[in-house]
């Protein structure tokens with residue numbers, strides 16, 4: 001297994017947000033987390049990235065435990081890319097500077113040495129002519145693609161996506177989803193929290209339904225969408241997909 | 245309705261105006277701020293030895309004593325002298341004043357005289373060098389050559405500033421301070437070596453304020469072309485000036501001023517004259 | 520799309536009309552006020568005295584060169600204080616921002632520091648440090664009032680500057696920090712390359728106001744000896760029995776501060792334009 005989450009617990013003060021989550025993600029697989037707002041999807045992704053310390057439980061990446069509180073999170077985060085719903089580009093830097101900052105500081109690579117790889121990434125995601133623009137000169141879809149490029153430039157082993165299309169105008173959603181598809185073809189291991197049910201059904205290898213901080217049900221898209229076993233899963237799908 | 249209070253006020257007013265006629269001498273009549281009373285301003289606070297214990301009403305201290313003597317000559321008895329406090333700035337600002345004369349070691353200068361009026365001088369001061377024992381032990385001598393090399397300070401609002409340039413002409417720019425207390429603090433902190441004051445003030449500071457204070461030497465009044473003479477300050481064109489000058493000159497003639505100097509100002513003959 | 524050779528659009532014509540009308544109104548009201556001042560004030564009974572005291576041309580001519588010379592000292596003190604204030608202020612702001620509980624004492628120090636130095640009048644700090652520390656027995660040149668006066672200004676102003684930096688740092692949304700950390704950047708790189716550049720830009724106007732206040736407080740150093748422009752003006756006031764030297768000093772100050780403020784505003788506006 002590429003990533004293993006074992007019985008993870010997380011509370012904010014007295015609010016229990018993750019309640020013993022266990023999840024296996026195989027190399028090259030795309031796992032989709034679905035569930036109502038507030039069910040803990042974002043928190044789970046942030047815990048995997050070590051932005052939030054977990055209270056209890058273990059997280060394993062490539063056969064090594066990473067959630068040990070005694071470990072320095074910094075080198076581990078470099079191996080795990082994450083993209084957020086609200087892009088979070090650095091507004092005072094051009095797209096290219098956004099992408100180059102972390103590799104420059106962490107790998108001590110010069111701009112010139114980085115440029116070929118970075119240009120290739122921009123090119124691949126249709127951003128070649130936007131490299132020298134500032135974030136506020138880019139559309140939402142372009143910003144989100146830059147954010148993905150920024151995470152990819154660190155050459156992560158696994159990518160986490162937290163509702164990355166939710167803040168986009170409908171006509172821009174597709175260009176971002178295309179990027180995910182293309183990454184899957186490369187064999188990237190991905191975990192994404194999403195409300196794009198159609199996309200999850202078509203592309204995901206595995207779908208997990210989160211409810212109140214627990215994974216209530218998981219399986220292939222066919223299992224979950226066509227044949228949900230839990231009452232709450234059915235309710236949730238009925239609400240997001242509408243009556244059929 | 246007539247309240248007892250009003251009656252009392254009326255009686256008081258009558259008695260004041262009655263005594264007025266007696267108190268004011270012919271020269272000053274109708275020329276003072278308040279009829280029958282001479283209003284004199286002093287500093288806030290007023291310093292030793294010019295006014296003792298910041299209480300000019302006691303008549304103790306050189307300026308307080310001179311004030312009552314001048315008032316007496318003009319026909320105001322002690323009960324008809326009233327004191328107020330006023331800064332130098334208040335004295336030179338345009339507009340009505342709250343005093344007839346202001347007396348706080350104001351040096352008479354031609355420039356100031358264009359804007360305000362000064363009485364005839366009531367005191368001519370030697371300038372003196374205030375320093376500390378450490379500086380004297382360090383080799384400072386009461387000679388111009390030695391003094392020039394010192395780091396100097398003075399109180400900014402006094403004529404000691406131009407005098408310093410005129411008499412000593414020090415090698416480095418002098419430091420200037422708001423008041424005597426700050427000059428003393430700088431002397432104590434070793435930021436300046438010496439400060440220039442009128443002799444009575446220097447003697448007082450050396451004795452009381454500055455630890456190990458020493459008056460190193462004095463420049464007698466004759467030494468400068470423009471000696472430091474103290475005059476009472478009045479509003480430009482004040483008609484009282486004539487009466488006051490008359491009174492001061494009379495006190496000078498009859499030896500009163502010299503007597504008051506001897507009473508209130510320290511013996512200065514022990515201070516070496518600067519060569 | 521409007522053709523350029525078709526003349527102004529309706530909106531342009533309308534705006535032009537409005538602009539002309541407001542210019543005429545402004546011109547009329549300004550000239551009425553100025554005329555009232557110029558004609559009425561000299562009619563007042565005290566005007567001659569006030570003019571003599573505050574606007575005496577002879578005294579302007581006599582005092583200007585020395586005042587200008589003394590002003591150079593203000594400029595010098597200001598110039599060497601600003602970088603020190605900026606550096607210390609930033610350091611204090613960063614000390615107050617550390618999250619690691621190990622560094623809690625550092626944080627506490629930052630809090631105490633800003634509370635104390637913002638609560639005490641600058642004059643007191645200038646006296647206390649300017650006379651007090653040299654009074655402990657330091658030898659020349661280490662007891663210089665320039666040195667300790669500068670220390671007093673720097674300590675006081677760094678407290679204000681630190682608070683402004685801190686408010687700037689806190690105004691940057693946590694998601695920016697998270698984005699940088701999630702890439703594997705160190706907390707210090709995150710602060711240096713992501714948070715601070717945005718925070719500093721955001722607080723430039725507030726810091727400009729602090730600098731203008733500092734300009735004026737530089738004069739407080741004169742309390743401990745240095746003869747800067749306001750002290751020199753005070754000496755002239757005392758010797759000439761006139762307030763005109765203060766007016767000259769103020770004019771010299773304004774000649775520098777007004778363009779400086781305008782320039783700062785202009786730079787800021789330009790920066791904002793460039794970003795949008």
Ligand SMILES: Nc1ncnc2c1ncn2[C@@H]1O[C@H](COP(=O)(O)OP(=O)(O)O)[C@@H](O)[C@H]1O
Nearest residue numbers: 012015017035036037038039040041042043044
């Ligand atoms: N930093 C935080 N402090 C306190 N509560 C939080 C914090 N982050 C998330 N929560 C709470 O945790 C719960 C799960 O949130 P989240 O993981 O964002 O859900 P989802 O992404 O599925 O919508 C919510 O009730 C939310 O209010």
Ligand SMILES: [Mg+2]
Nearest residue numbers: 041042043163
């Ligand atoms: Mg979420």
